[in-house]
Amino acid sequence: MRAGQDHQAREHYGDRIFHGGTAGELARLEALAAAFDPASRRWLAALGVGHGWRCLDVGAGPGSLTRWLAGQVGEDGEVVAVDRDTRFLERISHPRLRVVQADLTVEDPPLPGGYDLVHARFVLMHLREREELLDRLVSYLRPGGFLLVSDAADLASQSSPDHAFRRTMTGMWQALAATIGTDGQWGRQYPAALARRGLRVLGMAAELPVVSAASPLGVFWGLTFRECRAAISAHTDVRDETVDRALEYLGEPDTRDLSMAMIGGWGRRPG
Incomplete structure (x- = not known):
């Protein structure tokens, strides 16, 4: 099977799981943001x-970050936002923003390159082609440009004190x-994955919000568990009752827990 045929034969983020047309998907992404x-x-x-x-x-x-970036670059700057599904981006109207619908793992859209900044958050972790796409992201930088990539490092599955939350x-x-080929620990590759690609001025940081009933991350995990319930049942030995108990735990007023850290890695292209 050729690479393109193999890509089409396998499920990807947004084909079924996390499809943009699913009720609650925008709310789920906005909670994560x-x-x-x-x-x-x-x-x-x-x-x-700037x-x-x-x-x-x-x-x-x-x-949300696209809109913020567009507000930072001023009238002489530009922000190009790329996604396989641009339905949510189309709501944003800004004179410095251009939206491109494309799957960068299989397409080569007309992006001029030479960017001062290339940014991707919670993207590479969900792609089987993450190494190849990371190469491409580096290629879009101008000499002296920065790449910032951020992905997850899971903590809850090993350390949560709540059995149902941990198992779910x-x-x-x-x-x-x-x-869909997700790697929930991909964030731990930063910044080493950037150094291997010749980037300099390397750095990393981690963000670890608390999960509670009132927190955005608590809302996010509730919506995510509901969206993934069928896949969890089909591909693991986690029972529906366990997922139900995890959802109850997320809604309890005394819940305070950790889930995933966002690991950000950045580097600068020499030149």
């Missing part, structure tokens, strides 16, 4: 994002690996 946008904005600001920058936001999802999280990662 609410949990991690403050850290992402801090890291981007520390890299110096007036005149040309930025590429890959897998831009609901567009384990089952979810196993089901996502079996269906």
Whole structure:
């Protein structure tokens, strides 16, 4: 089977699981953004994002960071947002924003390259072709440009004090690996994966929000477990009753737990 045929034959993020047309998917992504946008904005600001920058936001999802970037680059800058499914990005109107619908794992859209910043958050971890796409992201940088990539490092499946939450999280990662190729520990590859590609001025940071009934991350995991319930049942030995108990745990007023850290890695292309 040729590579293109093999790609088409396998399920990918958004084909079925996490499809943009699913009820609650926008709310799920917005909850994730609410949990991690403050850290992402801090890291981007520390890299110096500002007036005149040309930025590429890959897998831009609901567009919260895309909108923020567009507000930073000024009238002489540009933000290009790329996603396989751009339905949520189309809601954003900004004179410095261009939206491109493309799957960068199989397509080569007309992106001019030479970007001051290439950014991707919670993207590579969900792709079987993550190594190849990371190569491509580096190629889009201008000499002296920055790459910032952020992905998960799972903690809950090993350390949560709640059995049901721990087991459901384990089952979810196993089901996502079996269906769409997710690696829930991919964030631990940073910044070493960037150094192997010749980037310099390397750095990394971690963000670990608390999970509670009132927190954005608590909302996110509730919606995610419901979305993944069928896949968990089909691909693991985690029972529906365990998922139900995990959902109850997420809604309890006294719940305070950890789930996944967002690991951000960045580097600068020499030149």
